[in-house]
Amino acid sequence: MGDKKKGFQLNEKQLGYLMVLPALILIFAITLWPVAQSFYNSMFDYRLNDPTRNQTTLSYQIDMERYADNYFFYERDIESLLSEVEGTEMEDRIAEIQTQIDEYHQQIVTSDNLAEQYAIVDEMVTNFEPVNDNDLRYGEISNNFSEEYTEILESATEDISEFQMATDDEELGEQLASAGNTIDQLDRALIRPNFIGLSNYGKYLTEGRTWDAMWNTIFFTVVSVFFELIIGLAVAIVINRAFIGRGAVRAAVLIPWAIPTAVSAMMWSYLYDGQFGIVAHYFHQLGLISDSSILLSTGSGAMFSVILADVWKTMPYMALLLLAGLQTISESLYEAAEVDGAGKFQQFLYITLPMLKSAILVALLFRTLDAFRVFDLIYVLTGGGPANSTESVSVYAYQVLFAQQNFGEGSVLSVIMFLSVAIISILFIKLIGSDLFEDKKGKS
Template sequence: MGDKEKKKQVKKDKNPDRKAAYLLIAPSLLLILVIAIYPVIQSFYFSLFDLRLNSPTKSSVHLDYSINLDTYLQYYPFLVDDLDSTIEDTSGPVKEGLTDVKEDLESLDQNIQEDTGKTYEEVNNILNNFETPSSELAMVDITNETADQFEETIKEINTALTQLKGTDEIENFSEIQGLASGLQGAIIEPNFIGFQHYQNQLTDPRMWSSLWTTVYFTIISVAIEFVLGLAIALLINKAFFGRGLIRATVLIPWAIPTAVSAMMWKFLYDGQNGIVSKFFMELGIIDSMSTLLSTNFGAMSSVILSEVWKTTPYIALLLLAGLQVIPKSLYEAASIDGAGKWKQFIHITMPMLRLSILVAVLFRTLDAFRVFDLIYVLTGGGPANSTETISILAYKVMFAQTNFGAGSALAVIVFICVAIISMIFVKVLGSDLLPENQGK
């Protein structure tokens, strides 16, 4: 049997195992798809629309023209009745102009009835019984031709009424014009705008400022947390009396809910009664107690200090787990060879701890980049947006401004940034996780 035939036979033998492996991981992949990927896809879909929750015509997704029969039927019958009574009381050019207006309205109404079918009569009967139809029933899709005719008809009606405004024969002119204008709110245009939100955000200085603030916060906080976490992990890895109690105590800041710890630090930073602000002022670090939360640098430093206090134990815990699996025999052999503590740390501890360091830094980088609750409770993104991260900006746009489309675009941008960070770290981790001779 030749080499090629042997390779084919090996591949055939591996196929059943490979299929079985795929079947085993299929539930996990499905769970990841539902929990992680679907919300991102949904946010991306919403970001393609001008979706504003405070606007009746843009509070939902509209791919086609729609008509609100509830609004339409509250104006159209009264407008036609007023035109009938006015036409009977007028003559000459005014009567001819109003007659043309009425004929245009009736032609438009006929097309709307053809598009909406039985729903038209159903909504009309509900209104005649002095009841309110549901929004799902009243909102009906119409063709683009009917929508164009609607807009042209309303425009012609307003133009005709404006020309007849100077005459004294129309006593209820303002009422007729008001009813005609009210019909304009019945048509709901498609709010699909494509990638317009992304173009607006990528050219918005505020978005780039919030992104830079996020990157700055992430780099500084994670760097400090890593140095302190490594020191703590090395300390509590030693054998000494009360080590278990110390380990449990170190984890207390991480166990406290973020919102609670943020509120606690807010009191500590208070410009009048804060203990931390008082301590820093006496040390000469700040000029006054109010500096911490009222200045750009002070607010960012305060946020970073709070984040470091809370999450350093998390890194220490991950690094401690890595230290626990390093064989003690390596240190004993190095000590016999005459290596000091520093050389043992450089040549044994750090290389053996490399994967644990990368995993810890990856998790903390992703968490820091998506930070929201700590800053929202502590500073709210202020002062003057100096601590406004991209997650805070997305929250403000989506919920404070109720601009759901633009907020969804920002959420997608956050996801893309997090995905890029993850791919970089996974690329670094992959070279050590896979054996060098795996492909041989």
Template sequence: MRKKRLVMNAARREALTGYLMTAPALILIFAVALFPVLRTFYLSTFDLRLNNASLSKTYTTHNLDLEYYADTFFRLNKRLAYVSEGEEKEAASVAQSLLESINQTQEELLAREELTDSYKVVYDAVLSMKSLNNDELTVREIEQQSAEMLKSNIDDVIARLEPYKDVENVDVAIEIARDMESSLREPNFVGFNNYKVLFSNDRLGRSLGNTFIFVVFAVFFELCIGILLGLLMNKVFVGRGIVRASILIPWSIPAAVSALMWRFMYDGEYGIISNLFESIGLFSSASDILTTKSGALFGLIFADIWKTSPYMGLMILAGLQTIDAGLYEAATIDGANKIQQFFKVTLPLLRPSILVALVFRTLDTFKVFDLVSVMTNGGPSNSTETISVYAYKTMFANMNFGLGSAIAVVMFVVLAVICVIYVKVFGADLFKTERES
């Protein structure tokens, strides 16, 4: 019994040591990989829009921008005072009543001592025309009841002044009151609403469909051409070094430069490639490549194949150089021709290299952005818009970071599923073969 306990304690110590040794790696993985994903998911649960001051940050409670409120409150007071001193008696009476109302609302709003102290500092800065770049001071949390009271008071000001818009200063006072409403920062936590909006929009399905079409055709032809290039670079002949260097030139060109080059070559009037395709009958008109859905998608795939096939060839070459030449000699002795050697010897032994190349290229192609952005920017009519371009337009063109973050999370999930499929379909069979051998 004592011996069994000692063995169990030793096993626990060994397991604990193993966990401690792997802890730094797990922390690094979390910091580098998982934390950005979790942060992106967190942002996707908010209605976050950088072109809207009240939605430019994540708020889970009601807040008040004291600087903006102090500025609008000061100006609204002035305008209402002007109206109350005017000749229009009815408007003057309403303005005087509203002056008392907004001042009373402010007293109730600033009942908390810490809020009053912050407001005094902010108000003095506003009167001195100084800008405060301190969100901790200017944006303060308030109770929901106080926020609703302020909003109700602002709505009352607008409603009661509306009949007197023709009176001097009243229309300006109404606009200032509407501006004051922007000082309120309501909670913009929306939960999974961004995902609901995303999946109810056909644009997500179209962008994913375009992405998958691009990935399937591009990766398939890149793999086929890559195998041919790998076999060529693996041969021994005079000038092999020059051929290897020449083959790798397309891959070494920056993606944006390559895309710009292909866009010029696809030009309907002066493009060399577009006119070549028209002359051989591939397209009825040279301008069809970048102006039609099928033509633009074909042009993108063709350009990506040209650029990235050398990378595939390099990966295949690395796998070919690990194959023992003696296997081909044995196959020749057994009477196998070159085609039989390729399918019976080369291809099975290349499976690890092919798997790695497929995973890397699939992940990279799924995230394609620069090629599409430079050549078509998702056009014509979003017919070549990929998921990455969709995310970019949502986040940086429309400034909707909440919905854009949701698209990024969808991308991560799809990529994770693709990786699992590759490992399960190709990797499991591969590992089984290795165990049997």
């Protein structure tokens, strides 16, 4: 390597920072930043399916496409209305409306920041081209101006609808309705700020369904992780010995873990089916349940079914982690205990458990967080039903976000999930201590 090239060599430290950088940027961009955005969105009245609220905005905005499109119809409607009402008592008011709207409209189309944008959009609208570029479509307008303008538009709509009520003339009524409608459309093109502070939180924190979902999630997490731990530990202890057929056991343990949760949920929904399900049938035959449809059609039956399916899928994984921990415990400890006359149970209590403590805590941490955010199992197996009795917070959040398309309110539930998970992690990491990282750091 020539001397010239050596000048460009990074030293170890610089190279090290350079190597972690891509991962940190990615984690920041697609994990941390979206969480911050969820926080932000949760403070807005933000609905995807409502064109006046389908983005978050702190100040007034104008939807140019809608405005330009409707202004064209408005001009036509008001002109013909004006000629119709000539000589009646409505004339003054209609003329006043026209002057007012015209005054504000001129301010928009001649203003420094919007004039050019308006001209482009107006041209596109005239040619029936859709305006897909959001920077072009939405413009900023000052709050004072918009408040005055929307007030004028609103009172104009109101007055015209009063005129419409009062008149007996059918043709005039129709013209009034049409003009009132276009003015109302102009008003809607002015997008109001949809920042609403913490009122979404107020709504969801006082709502029964949120707390029911939280209770379901906690109940599901605690019960299924508890059984996974107990059964997993028992299985690990029993199979921690030399025997023929280890490979078969390993495969039997890994396959439920490896298949997608959604696929196992589909399998269990067949096994639990009230009419054709074999598990439901056998449980009924054994007298465990009074009717084979109970498993999926009653609240407690459905919760039991979800937990059983989860234990089936993840208990083997737990057993595997604990088995690996058991295998690191030295044989001599047990031999010494035997010599001292300790019984099997005492050996378990005083050797196995303390030696396994960190493996158990780490397994519990990962499993608890995994169970807490449960979505696919419940969504596919019960859909959260019957009557929301198995709905977890994740499932509820999904329903609000995507079925109702309400990103503002749904984000409240996202934030609640995030905070709950943060609290659980902090508690566990306090218990485990920082040695979770220590063994990975290497030499520094």
